[in-house]
Amino acid sequence: MSPTYKNVHIPRATIQRLAVYLQVLESLKGENVEVVSSERLARACDVNPSQIRKDLAYFGEFGVRGVGYNVAKLIHSIKVSIGTDRIWRTALIGVGNLGRSLLRYQGFPKRGFKIVAAFDCDPFKIGEVVADLEVMCPRRMKENVKDLRIEIGIITTPSDRAQRAADYLVESGIRCILNFAAARIQVPPDIYVEYVDFFHHLYALTFKYCVGEASSTKQIGQS
Amino acid sequence: MSPTYKNVHIPRATIQRLAVYLQVLESLKGENVEVVSSERLARACDVNPSQIRKDLAYFGEFGVRGVGYNVAKLIHSIKVSIGTDRIWRTALIGVGNLGRSLLRYQGFPKRGFKIVAAFDCDPFKIGEVVADLEVMCPRRMKENVKDLRIEIGIITTPSDRAQRAADYLVESGIRCILNFAAARIQVPPDIYVEYVDFFHHLYALTFKYCVGEASSTKQIGQS
Numbered sequence: 001m002s003p004t005y006k007n008v009h010i011p012r013a014t015i016q017r018l019a020v021y022l023q024v025l026e027s028l029k030g031e032n033v034e035v036v037s038s039e040r041l042a043r044a045c046d047v048n049p050s051q052i053r054k055d056l057a058y059f060g061e062f063g064v065r066g067v068g069y070n071v072a073k074l075i076h077s078i079k080v081s082i083g084t085d086r087i088w089r090t091a092l093i094g095v096g097n098l099g100r101s102l103l104r105y106q107g108f109p110k111r112g113f114k115i116v117a118a119f120d121c122d123p124f125k126i127g128e129v130v131a132d133l134e135v136m137c138p139r140r141m142k143e144n145v146k147d148l149r150i151e152i153g154i155i156t157t158p159s160d161r162a163q164r165a166a167d168y169l170v171e172s173g174i175r176c177i178l179n180f181a182a183a184r185i186q187v188p189p190d191i192y193v194e195y196v197d198f199f200h201h202l203y204a205l206t207f208k209y210c211v212g213e214a215s216s217t218k219q220i221g222q223s
Numbered sequence: 224m225s226p227t228y229k230n231v232h233i234p235r236a237t238i239q240r241l242a243v244y245l246q247v248l249e250s251l252k253g254e255n256v257e258v259v260s261s262e263r264l265a266r267a268c269d270v271n272p273s274q275i276r277k278d279l280a281y282f283g284e285f286g287v288r289g290v291g292y293n294v295a296k297l298i299h300s301i302k303v304s305i306g307t308d309r310i311w312r313t314a315l316i317g318v319g320n321l322g323r324s325l326l327r328y329q330g331f332p333k334r335g336f337k338i339v340a341a342f343d344c345d346p347f348k349i350g351e352v353v354a355d356l357e358v359m360c361p362r363r364m365k366e367n368v369k370d371l372r373i374e375i376g377i378i379t380t381p382s383d384r385a386q387r388a389a390d391y392l393v394e395s396g397i398r399c400i401l402n403f404a405a406a407r408i409q410v411p412p413d414i415y416v417e418y419v420d421f422f423h424h425l426y427a428l429t430f431k432y433c434v435g436e437a438s439s440t441k442q443i444g445q446s
Contacts, residue, residue, distance in 0.1 A: 013235075015430060019423035023405055027382075044407060083429035101324035107405060111422050112429070152428060159250075176428040178421070182246055182330060184267060192431045194424040198401070199334050200242035201417040205375060205399040206306035206335070207238060208415045 014055045018078055020045050021052065025075045026110075037068040084112030091150045091174070093165045094157030095120040095128070095135050098180060102156060103131040116148045117141075119168070121161075138168045145172040152176040159183035166193075237278045241301055243268050244275065248298045249333075260291040307335030314373045314397070316388045317380030318343040318351070318358050321403060325379060326354040339371045340364075342391070344384075361391045368395040375399040382406035389416075 024044045028036055042049040056062045056074075059081040063069040079085040090108075092099055092115050099118070108114055118133045119141055120126065128135045136144065144150065153169035155162055155177060162181035169177055170187055177193045179185055187193055247267045251259055265272040279285045279297075282304040286292040302308040313331075315322055315338050322341070331337055341356045342364055343349065351358045359367065367373065376392035378385055378400060385404035392400055393410055400416045402408055410416055 010430065012427065015427045016423045019420050019426055020407075020418075023420070024407060027406070046407065081430075082426045083433035084426060088425075088429060097324040097327045101320040104320045111425070113425060151432075152425070176432050178424055178428060180421075183250070184243075184247060184269065192428050192435070194428050195243075196421045196424050197242050197246070198403075198419045198421075200239045201401055201419050202311075202334070202336060202375070203242055203305045203307065204235065204238045205401060205415050205417050206311060207233065207304075209374075209399050210306035212415070 010058050014058060015082070017045070017047060017051070017055050018082060020047075021055070022075065022078055022111075025071055025078075029071050029075065033071055035068045036071055038063065041069065079112065086112065088113050088152050089116045089148060089150050090114065090152040090154055090178075091117040091119065091141070091145065091148075091169075092154045092156060093119040093138060093141075093168065094155060094161065094181070095122075095125050095130060096156060096158070099156035100130055102154065103133060113152070115154070117144050117150060138165070141168050142172040145174060150174060152178065155179045155181050155185070157181050233281050237281060238305070240268070240270060240274070240278050241305060243270075244278070245298065245301055245334075248294055248301075252294050252298065256294055258291045259294055261286065264292065302335065309335065311336050311375050312339045312371060312373050313337065313375040313377055313401075314340040314342065314364070314368065314371075314392075315377045315379060316342040316361060316364075316391065317378060317384065317404070318345075318348050318353060319379060319381070322379035323353055325377065326356060336375070338377070340367050340373060361388070364391050365395040368397060373397060375401065378402045378404050378408075380404050 021041070024041065038049040038052050042052050045052070059077065062074055062077060076085065087109065090113055092102060095103070095118055103115055103118055115133070118130060118135045119138045120135050121138050125135045126137050151174065153174040153176070155165045155169070157165045159182040162179060162183040163185050166177060166179070166185040166187055170191055175191055177185070177187065177191060178196060179193060180196045182197065185193065244264070247264065261272040261275050265275050268275070282300065285297055285300060299308065310332065313336055315325060318326070318341055326338055326341055338356070341353060341358050342361045343358050344361055348358045349360050374397065376397040376399070378388045380388045382405045385402060385406040386408050389400060389402070389408040389410055393414055398414055400408070400410065400414060401419060402416060403419045405420065408416065
């Protein structure tokens with residue numbers, strides 16, 4: 001089943017919340033909940049019900065008024081909408097601490113992804129087996145991308161090697177890149193890139209904390 | 224120096240972009256660039272110059288018209304604005320694959336954070352030394368939070384242990400929580416929580432790819 005994408009300009013925040021909805025819906029499914037009201041779903045996701053309805057409206061009509069959402073159907077519909085109703089085959093480049101931790105992470109298939117190859121240019125790592133995958137030289141990437149039908153590349157190299165890793169991925173025909181390295185990369189315009197940087201979450205914490213403490217001090221001062 | 228926070232409702236997207244600006248500015252500083260135009264900074268950050276000016280305007284006046292931004296000063300000002308002009312002492316709970324990889328990650332101090340304690344309830348892990356830290360039982364958290372002046376807790380447990388980890392952190396007096404576990408947590412209203420879930424970046428990739436391919440197929444079909 002292929003969605004119609006009636007609106008292709010979905011805000012990033014909506015995609016971000018869809019990830020939360022999926023996570024909560026999966027855990028409701030695990031608890032054998034079959035139908036959930038938008039109020040309950042909203043509470044569990046920490047958003048308001050109208051936001052959920054608005055986010056889902058980008059992708060079509062969901063839920064039955066006065067009844068709620070069928071959990072299994074909604075999970076499936078969201079997955080179809082974002083293209084994860086199938087497994088995306090991915091390759092990882094950069095087998096350091098983070099790379100190893102992702103290779104060993106069990107949560108990928110459930111979310112629609114599978115790491116099928118690992119690359120590193122360090123001769124001491126090539127040939128090593130991590131999470132059942134033999135680490136390969138990036139020079140062998142092109143043949144592997146074709147043979148293993150790899151569509152997404154995950155960069156977990158140190159920041160100064162991220163561009164070279166991106167070049168390898170692009171030259172091998174990969175169109176989607178998830179970059180964990182702390183560096184911006186240059187790629188042709190037809191390549192999709194996403195940057196993962198969890199520090200902005202830490203900054204959001206420190207910022208909220210500073211603002212919160214400043215305003216409570218002010219309140220104390222004023223009282 | 225304490226910022227005034229003339230506007231405490233900073234959009235999340237702005238905080239997210241500040242993280243990018245900081246990353247790019249730090250690498251410019253590493254290349255001994257002293258002054259950068261908003262155009263050059265914008266290009267390197269992949270945003271438009273007016274966005275940068277708008278984002279920075281939340282925190283005050285920066286840059287000299289026609290000259291640009293002093294790199295070192297702007298880095299310092301952004302850090303002051305988000306509260307990372309000092310080191311935040313953090314504790315990590317859950318010494319699994321991800322926990323170990325974060326404990327070994329060298330990038331924290333440069334960004335304003337230091338992991339000073341690691342906890343895990345697995346008796347086989349307690350006492351183990353990871354990245355110079357001895358893994359401790361969470362029952363010893365409260366005394367350590369006080370002695371080690373810990374302000375931020377990082378949860379890297381499996382999803383079904385995230386709530387218990389959060390409870391330990393809150394009971395120990397920690398007010399800021401960064402949760403990497405794939406589960407929502409319940410905390411009192413005065414606790415700040417941020418969720419890290421890199422899957423929404425993967426969803427953004429698969430979504431953009433599906434939309435892109437659907438529209439290019441359509442174009443081919445129409446030509």
